[in-house]
Amino acid sequence: MAAPRGEFTSRFGFLMAASGSAVGLGNIWGFPTNTASNGGAAFLIAYLVLTFALAYPALMAELIIGRHARSNAVAALKAIAPGRPSRLLAVFIGLMGILTVSFILSFYAIVSGWMIAFFFDPIARLLGMEGLAQWLVQDTAMRNSIFVIVFMLLTIFIISAGVKDGIEKWSSRLMPSLILILLLLILYVFTLPGAMDGLRAYLIPDFSRITDPKLLVDAMGQAFFSLSLGVGTMLVYGSYISKDENLPVVGSLVALLDVGIAVLAGLLILPAMYVALANGVEIFDASGGLIAGPGLIVSVLPALFNNMGAVGILVAAAFFVLMTIASLTSSISMLEVPVAYSVENHGAGRRTAALAIGSIITLISLLIVFNFDPLFDLVVNFTTERSQPLLSLFICIFVAWIWRRNDILEEIKQGCPQAEAGLFWKIWPFYVKFICPVAILVVYFQ
Ligand code: TRP
Numbered sequence: 275m276a277a278p279r280g281e282f283t284s285r286f287g288f289l290m291a292a293s294g295s296a297v298g299l300g301n302i303w304g305f306p307t308n309t310a311s312n313g314g315a316a317f318l319i320a321y322l323v324l325t326f327a328l329a330y331p332a333l334m335a336e337l338i339i340g341r342h343a344r345s346n347a348v349a350a351l352k353a354i355a356p357g358r359p360s361r362l363l364a365v366f367i368g369l370m371g372i373l374t375v376s377f378i379l380s381f382y383a384i385v386s387g388w389m390i391a392f393f394f395d396p397i398a399r400l401l402g403m404e405g406l407a408q409w410l411v412q413d414t415a416m417r418n419s420i421f422v423i424v425f426m427l428l429t430i431f432i433i434s435a436g437v438k439d440g441i442e443k444w445s446s447r448l449m450p451s452l453i454l455i456l457l458l459l460i461l462y463v464f465t466l467p468g469a470m471d472g473l474r475a476y477l478i479p480d481f482s483r484i485t486d487p488k489l490l491v492d493a494m495g496q497a498f499f500s501l502s503l504g505v506g507t508m509l510v511y512g513s514y515i516s517k518d519e520n521l522p523v524v525g526s527l528v529a530l531l532d533v534g535i536a537v538l539a540g541l542l543i544l545p546a547m548y549v550a551l552a553n554g555v556e557i558f559d560a561s562g563g564l565i566a567g568p569g570l571i572v573s574v575l576p577a578l579f580n581n582m583g584a585v586g587i588l589v590a591a592a593f594f595v596l597m598t599i600a601s602l603t604s605s606i607s608m609l610e611v612p613v614a615y616s617v618e619n620h621g622a623g624r625r626t627a628a629l630a631i632g633s634i635i636t637l638i639s640l641l642i643v644f645n646f647d648p649l650f651d652l653v654v655n656f657t658t659e660r661s662q663p664l665l666s667l668f669i670c671i672f673v674a675w676i677w678r679r680n681d682i683l684e685e686i687k688q689g690c691p692q693a694e695a696g697l698f699w700k701i702w703p704f705y706v707k708f709i710c711p712v713a714i715l716v717v718y719f720q
Contacts, residue, residue: 279344279345279437279513279514279618280436280437280438280514281437281438281514281515281516282437282438282442282514282515282516283438283442285519285524286446287438287442287445287446288442288511288514288515288519288524289524289527289528289531290442290445290446290448290449290450291441291442291445291446291511291603291607292508292511292524292528292607293449293527293528293531293532293535294445294448294449294603294604294606294607295502295507295508295511295603295604295606295607296500296501296502296528296531296532296604297449297452297500297531297532297535297536297600297603297604298382298500298600298601298603298604299382299385299386299597299600299601299604300496300499300500301500301532301535301536301539301600302536302539302542302543302596302597302600303539303543303566303567303570303571304496304499304500305321305496305500305536305539305540306476306536306539306540306542306543306544307543307564307565307566307567307570308321308492308493308496308566309321309476309540309544310475310476310544310547310564311563311564311566312483312486312488312489312492312493313479313480313481313482313483313484313486313489314475314476314477314478314479314480315476315477315478315479316479316480316481316482316483316484316489317483317489317492317493318477318479318537318540319479319484320484320489320490320493321493321496321497321533321536322533324490324493324494324497325497325500325501325529325532325533326529327705327709328494328497328498328705328709328710328713328714329494329497329498329500329501329503329529330501330525330526330529331670331702331705331706331709331710332498332501332503332504332666332669332670332706332710333501333503333508333525333528333529334521334522334525334698334702334706335669335670335672335673335674335706336503336506336507336508336509336512336669337508337509337511337512337515337521337524337525338512338521338673338682338685338686339351339354339509339512339669339672339673339677340508340509340510340511340512340513340514340515341512341513341515341517341519341521341685342354342681342682342685343513344513345513345614345618346368346506346509346510346513346611346614346615346617346618346619347367347368347371347372347505347506347509347510347611347614347615348364348365348368348369348372348615348619349368349615349618349619350368350509350513351364351365351367351368351669351672352364352365352368354672354673354676354677354681355672355676356676356678360672360676363668363672364672367665367668367669367672368506368615370661370665371504371505371506371611371665372505372506372611372612372615374504374505374657374661374662374665375505375506375507375608375611375612376608376611376612376631376634376635376638377638377653377656377657378505378608378657378658378662379429379605379608379609379635380635380638380639380642380653381639381642381650381653381654381657382601382604382605382608383422383425383426383429383605383635383636383639384418384422384639384642384643384650385568385601386425386597386598386601386602386605387418387420387421387422387424387425388418388421388568388571388572389571389594389597389598389601390421390424390425390594390598391410391411391417391421392410392411392571392572392576392590392594392597393591393594393595393597393598394406394410395407395410395411395576395590395594396579396586396587396588396590396591396594397591398410399587400587411572411576413572415643415644415646418643419640419643419644422636422639422640422643423636425601425602425605426632426633426635426636426639427632428602429602429605429606429609429632430609430628430629430632432444432602432606433606433609433610433613433624433628433632434624434625434628434629436624437514440606441606441607441610444602444603444606445603445606448599448602448603449599449603451599452535452596452599452600452603453535453538455592455595455596455599456535456538456539456542456596457538458592459542459589459592459593459596460538460541460542460545462589463542463545463546463549464545466545466549466552467549467552468545468548468549468550468551468552468553469545469546469548469549470545470548471545471548471551471552472544472545472546472547472548472549473541473544473545475544475548475564476540476541476544476545487720490717491717491720494713494717495658495659495663495717498662498663498666499658499662500532500536501528501529501532502604502607503662503666503669504661504662504663504664504665504666504667504669505608505611505661505662505665506611507607507608507610507611509669510607510610510611510614511607511610513614516689517688517689518688518689519689520689520690521685521686521689521690522686522690522693522696522698522702523690543570546575546578547564547565547570547574547575547578549578550574550575550577550578550581553578553581554581555574555577555578555581556574557574571597575593576590579593609628609631609632609635612627612631613627613628613631616630616631663714663717663718664714664718666710666714667710667711667714667715667718670706670707670710670711670714671711673706674703674706674707674711675707679703682703683699686698686699
């Protein structure tokens with residue numbers, strides 16, 4: 275028999291771990307540039323509405339199943355399936371989730387590796403090691419391989435230590451630091467010329483865009499990726515929540531933290547881009563939109579930091595520590611999915627499982643590094659645009675159509691005895707049953 279299961283020791287611990295999973299590269303560079311290129315605050319409003327109307331219900335579905343079954347995704351979905359066909363479906367969805375999240379981690383680790391390399395760049399320059407600094411910011415397969423391995427070792431190290439001494443301990447340290455660094459950076463950037471133009475680009479809504487299908491599709495994709503839905507991450511974290519905890523409340527806190535930090539990140543990135551513009555750095559691409567994605571993080575912002583003189587070294591280091599923390603608290607939540615499964619369903623030791631599975635994922639990352647052009651976009655698109663929304667859809671269907679309604683209510687009532695009369699129970703079952711599946715399908719076929 276495997277060792278007894280871990281559990282988060284406090285509400286704070288769970289909130290830091292789950293918001294750590296949610297807050298990642300998606301929030302800090304995906305969200306702000308999505309906002310700027312989709313009509314400013316109009317996108318923000320659509321994103322807020324979709325997060326609370328669609329992603330939050332799906333998040334709750336995962337947390338409730340997880341805490342009910344107290345096990346990894348495969349075993350948990352199986353436990354709530356009443357008959358043989360639905361049990362087979364459960365195993366299939368669970369395993370697809372494990373596979374999907376492993377591939378998400380394989381590309382996420384590459385990008386996270388860049389963040390570590392860019393963190394060492396200002397330090398190398400500070401130490402006068404110009405050659406090393408040059409190498410660190412050059413996109414070579416060698417550099418990428420080394421930093422993928424470094425990043426995966428950090429992830430494996432934390433997951434080996436378990437739920438309480440690994441995930442909870444590190445998330446509780448790293449997430450408050452992330453928020454502090456983010457706030458300090460915002461305050462600093464606000465003092466620079468150009469920042470207010472960025473604020474305007476970010477916050478002045480262009481309401482003519484709000485019914486634009488592209489805006490809605492982007493906002494929904496952002497919401498689901500950002501809350502780490504569909505692949506069992508939140509389900510597994512839910513399985514470590516204490517039975518005394520009020521699930522609707524902690525779930526909404528996680529969604530609020532995720533959205534809150536995304537909004538804050540926008541207050542940093544957009545003003546920083548316009549400060550860069552005021553410094554003569556190009557921030558628009560050929561089609562006139564803001565430069566987004568990797569170009570933003572590995573060229574626009576570093577160019578800005580280089581222009582800042584001595585203080586730029588500090589700002590650059592702080593910014594890339596921020597990115598590394600955001601990545602690491604997300605990557606551990608990804609690796610935990612296959613590790614929990616191997617430990618619980620196959621009796622593996624946690625350390626062995628973390629090391630073995632982490633190594634396999636690292637090998638996949640290296641394969642992508644050495645075949646970047648065909649593979650990178652393929653893996654990103656397949657996992658985040660194809661697999662993740664469909665799996666999320668299946669989880670909603672599982673909860674709403676297959677699981678017994680009374681069992682769901684019983685589970686929520688633990689830690690929230692008045693649940694039956696509350697607003698959550700009046701609205702949520704209808705949402706996961708009808709609205710979420712239909713909305714996901716609509717977006718999927720866009
Ligand atoms: N939510 C994280 C981000 O915004 C990434 C993430 C962590 C994730 N776990 C996940 C994405 C599981 C999809 C599935 O960057």
